[in-house]
Amino acid sequence: MDDIKGRSLPETVLLSIRARNARKAKATPRKRVNDTEIVVASYNVHKCIGTDRRFDPERTARVIREISPDVIALQEADNRFGDRAGLLDLARLELETGLVPVPVSGNGKGHGWRGNVLLFKRGTVRDVHQLKLPGLEPRGALVAEIDLDEKRSLRVIAAHLGLLRRSRSEQARVVLDIMSSADERPTLLLGDLNEWRLGNRSALNTLHTTFGPTPPAVPTFPSGLPVLALDRIMGNRHGLVSGVEAHDTPLSRVASDHLPLTAFVHL
Structure with missing residues (x-):
């Protein structure tokens, strides 16, 4: 979807429709080639409320099982107000998928940090940082250092950026400060970055110095007819990330207003 760079929203809609028709016509998504490939994903679960307006955490969990990720960043996995309780049955999800949450502190009844939950299947968490991101909204990021095995380690930044362009620009600079x-x-940078613009109009331009050239921007929102590439998976090394695509299934189209975004990581 690099073709959407510099185009108007109506042109982007038409290109997205054509791209979706092409996805429907092609074969099933590429599978893991070997055990060295890591499947990663980012998924805004919309508080487990689907496009049919039903609150259904089990349906959300079924989408995660469809993806079968090694690492997945979830956004909006806690209530935003009140006690900010977590919405998924993480114990059951661990039994069914092997995924466990990166531990966070000060989250009360929540699963993660400001709605961000980072789950991984194998390895050891060496370090975790919980960041408050600047802006009018209560946004945050999780930074986790994970030793996948004796030879491979990975840093994951899981984030949900703000709705305002100025806030996103400031939040992107915080991410760069982490990397510096x-x-x-x-x-990896995983999350709902809330930016559909590409090129010079993007609030995320500054990220390209560390995470560029970025993988193709794949539309994931709205899930019924994806037009905007709000969700991103980026790596700080050439060839680290490949095969970025939306997890577009009958179930994922109704489970949230976002489609999950998936990719392969090569270490």
Whole structure:
């Protein structure tokens, strides 16, 4: 979907319709080639409320099982107000998928940090940082250092950026500040970055110095007819991320207003 760069929203809609028709016509999504490939995903679960307006956490969990990720960043997985309780049955999800949450502190009844939950299937969490992002809305990011095995480690930044362009620009600079003070290990940026513009109009331009050239922007919103590429998976090394695509199934189209975004990581 690099073709949407610099185009108007109506043109983007037409290109998205054509791209979706092409996805329907092609074969099933590419499967994991070997055990060294890691399947990663980002999914805004919309508080487990589907496009049919039903609150259904089990349906959300079924979408996650469809993806079968090794690492997945969830957004809007907690109530935003009140006690901010987590909405998924994480114990059951662990039994069914092997996914466990990166531990966070000060979250009360919540699953994660400001609605961000980072789940991983295998490895050891070496370090976790919970960041408050600037802006009018209560946005945050999780930064986790995960040792996948004795030879491979991965830094994951899971974030949900703001609705205002100015806030997104400030929040992107915070992400760059993290990277400037960190070591050179492979790093992923996963999340709902709330920016559909590409090129010079994008509030995320500054990220390209560390995460560029970025993978193709794949529309994931709204889930029924994806037009806007709000969700992103980026890596700080050439060739680290490949096969970025929307997880577009009958179930995922109704489980949330976003489609999950998936990719393969090569370490």
